[in-house]
Amino acid sequence: MQKELADIFQKESRNLFMGKMISVTTVRVSPDLALAKSYVSIFPTDNNKEVLKQIRIANPKIRGILGRRVGKQLRVVPELEFYIDDSLDYIDNIDRLLKD
Template sequence: MDTTRQQKINKLIQKELGEIFRKQTQQMRGVLVSVSTVRVTPDLGLAKIYLSIFPSEKGKELLENIKANSKAVRFDLGQKVGKQLRIIPELAFYLDDSLDYLENIDRLLNTNNSKNNE
C-alpha cells in the first residue's frame, strides 16, 4: 500500500513522463508511448515505469531504446520536477502488455462465440 506522498509522486512522474514521451514521439508518425503506471519505492529512490506502446509490434524495440536513453529521460524529468522533488528517482522501464492481453482474451471469446453460433 502506497503512502499519500508516494501516490502524489507517482502521479507527478506519470504526468511529466507522459509529456516527455509525447514530445519525443511527435516526429515518429504512427507511434504512441503512454505511461500507464508509475510505482515509486518507499525510499523514493527507484521509480518503476510501465509503458504502453502502440503499435505493439514496435514495443520491444522502443522499450530497449528508452532503456538505453534512461539517463537522458531522467535528466529531462529532473528539469521538470526539480522544484517539487529533492531527489529524482532512478527510472526502471517495463512494457505494460495488459492491452495485448485484453485483446487476446477478446479475440478468443469472439472466436469461441462464433463457433457456438454455428
C-alpha cells in the first residue's frame, strides 16, 4: 500500500500539488481494511497545510488510482486519510537546539 501510494504521489505531484515533493512515510491499515491512515512528508516544508488540503481534495482521485492498481489483491480498497509526518522537522529542531 505504501509503495503504491508513493508511486502515485511521485507521478501526480507535479500536476496536482504545486510541484512539491511528497513522500509517503507510513501507512497504517485498520484490521478490517476499511481505513488507511497515510503519513506524508512534504518538501519544501513551506505551505504544508495548503498542500495537505490539496491532497485531501484529490483524495477520491488518489483512491481511484489506488483501486485500479491493487484491486486484484485487496477485497476492499480502504478509505484514505492523510496526515503530515513532521518527524523530520522535529529531529531537525532537536539537532539545532543541541548545537546551540
